[in-house]
Amino acid sequence: MCGIVGCIGRGDGTVDVLMDGLRSLEYRGYDSAGIALGPSMGVLRKSGELDALTEVVDANRPSGTYGIGHTRWSTHGPPTDSNAHPHTDENGRVAVVHNGIIENYTELKAELQETGITFTSDTDTEVVPHLIAQALKAGEDPETAFHNTVDRLEGSYAIAAIIDGSETIYAARQGSPLVVGVGDGCTYLASDVPAFVEHTRDVVFLEDGHRVVATTDGYTVLDEHREPVAVDVETVSYTAEATGKSGYDHYMLKEIHEQPTALRQCFSGRSDALAGTVTLEEIDSIPQPDAVQFVACGTSYHAALYGAAVLREMGIPADAYLASEYALSPPPLSLGTLVVGITQSGETADTLAALRDANSRGVSTLALTNTVNSTAARECDHAVYIRAGPEIGVAATKTFSSQLVGCNLLAEELVDGPRDLRALIESLRNLPDDVQSILDASTAETVAEEYGNSDAYFFIGRGTNVAVALEGALKCKEISYEHAEGFPAGELKHGPLALVTPETPVFAVVTGDDERAQKTLGNIKEVQARGAPVIAVTDGQSEAAEIADETLLIPETDDRAAPILANVQLQLFSYHLADALGRPIDKPRNLAKSVTVE
């Protein structure tokens, strides 16, 4: 995990560039942070959020003309000062920042310790500066020492290093994201483009195995055999300011309110309402798959559950798998299967591993992602973009809504045969205003006030609303830290009902008035009989609103679109619950936006 930055060629502005870059990468982790500067080889690092480092930097006023920086999300060792990056060798001649996991670090560490080297941190990263220092001691030049060290590493990593006496930044990518920003007389390195987009929009997206040697004269990209490779410089379109909070208290609330725009962008130009057809140009040529396996994590997994349910309704065998399970316990698949990875960032390590596993077994892969040129988009055979715009809040909101629309577009494009999609298209076109009407009139804040002191929160639904129930509970856990669980409504009585008391409100997602809705009404009565207050999230078609204690109303729509609307009410509930509890909503403890370790 973590975010790394580097820059050379900016002279006295180096410290500001590094600190601003880290600020925009905080979404990748915020347990601790640090910077290392050349030529002084000075290192400043601090546990806690970036503000803690900012204080240290302001107090020490370090200087340097090139440097590297890091913001950490702990994997090996707790978030302490000594575990904060950059890590150095014993003499402070080498400083290294790293994102990812070095899988063979225990044997490397043991080997280094045998030669008498003392480790000062619990991290896997610390082996890297010691290895480089050892190579330097053996008489190797800095660049050779860096390459020889990287050759020995196993696992996934993006690494940047500076070495005393060499006005150069060395970097390597293997399995974790790393991009180069090409400036005027200067070069930037970062885990993600926002870190330097205010300085340059010309970007080189590195591939696994690539290494970078950047000096004041420019940069060279090398392959793992240390041969120079030609790379494309792409110009990215988004601006640094597009990621500001626009006056909202939190990114999460801003992104909840951006959903009408995000949904409009996702659907725009992809349907013909007159002909009743949907077209995803990116995958126009894909034949109908025999089966579809979705792989995803977290919120994206809930979108995958929804997508699989939609495809099954259309007669295509489809399942959703947790990506972290898929790669290590792969289900059987036939050659006609399409494996779809859903990942907002396109960098989620577990999802990438699952997609790579599928790829190695010879089936087609498709990335449904928000991030153009992300690793998932580049590695898969096909990519479909959800066009939600940048999402900074750690708790995913607008990207989930757009993923659900993306699943509908995907399903309609993949499945052959003439169908009249006018009703579906109408409901998807209406989504922006339907969501806006919820944002204009939601009473979720009042519900959050009324039930804010409960023991736990449960969320139930059936069919595609199971995904909404699970997502509602996840959102609640992530940002409020309150105990929350989501269940398929029919499962309650098979165990979880034992948890239900008058102090555990139950959110029942009931849309339409079919058998699923009717059976969910039965489940509502079941929990009411145990004294639990019930909040119905409903379009008013069934009797849910009459039975429930509270109602969060959504507009009536097609049953494919209803889960998207119901989810917006639950986003607002979790947001207001967390806000009333004073939680750091955009930076929930222990979490990071895109998880790039397995």
Add this chain to the structure above:
Amino acid sequence: MSASSSSTANRPTSAVVLAAGEGIRLRPLTANRPKPMLPAGTRPILEHVLNALIDAGVDDIHLVVGYQANRVRSHFGSTYRSVPITYHTQDNQLGSGHALLQAREGPSDRFLLVNGDQIIDHRIVEAVSTAHTDTATLAVVEGPEAVDYGAVHLDGDTITELIEQPAGGEFRLFNAGVYAFTQEIFEVLETLSVERGELPLTDAIQLLIDEEEHAVGGVRTDHFWMDATHPWDLLSLSRELLARGWVDAQPTDTDIYVDESAHVHPDATLVGPVVLDSDVVIEAGAVVGPYAAIGASTTIGSGSVLSDVVIDTDTAIGPNTTATELVVGQGSEIGAALTVSGGPADVILDEEVYSNVDLGGVIADRVDVGGSATLEPGALIGPKATIGAGVVVRGRISGGSEVVR
């Protein structure tokens, strides 16, 4: 070269935009959004205002938001046309002076001030910013509207008097609401207090006029300036913008603007000037225009005949509708064969009667209208109202109500 670059170098490049007010006289259209977010053509009024500022060289925008502020924030985000936007919140709408004070921490030097609900040619902004020397400079326009906007006395290029409520016809010059200020305006505003629930900016300007050491500059301009005060003004505003081609789309013909994601049935007819925003659908046999502005993702049903209309986003107009001089808000569902035959009408707004108004009718946001309904001239239907099939609507229907035949 050197002369012009030095004059542009001193021009203010920050601007404060007042966008906090509801616009009470535009009810029921402002139920969910402030007046600056109402449609002018297919875009919010405020988008045109920001265009004028940016076209005049402004590179730092401060928006004062209040009523339904989230609508403004979520529409523009943190940048517009790559110009950064900073938001300042006015919690209580206590007048334009109070609104400006909320942006005290905004611009660090000289700045422009405009209203977020008045459409202006960018050359008005340029004129004010070029002429600005002392504490305050404002744009002066000639016209009969002085009664509504407050008249000014101009002596050369100096404002000598502000007259808030001139007698009709007496004054011809009025304040266009486009200003340039130095930071001193904040100090003057802070000496004033909110009285009778209001702190108007004009009080501060009057104070500057009365003081010996400051001159308040005035710049005469005859460039385009337009305001929407009443719902029917949205129709004339759109007419003006369409006639000028101020629409955010490429013309497919000289005065027919169709976004590339819109779908127009080959058997439908577009009569310019007309603008269709993204993902609009025009079904077979419909005749749309002249003077029709159709917002994003709105559908016009087959066989409908619409002219002189502003239909906002995400609305569906049923087949065989005939409408003229009609304004429809967002997310409304209109059944088949609605008839709106246009003004003149007598309209009562805020207990005031307006006679002979060119208005067929107003349908606010998320209204549900059944088949074969009719709007009598000047009918106003509030948000989320439900109108049954065959109903003839007269006068005002309040929001959320249900009308059946």
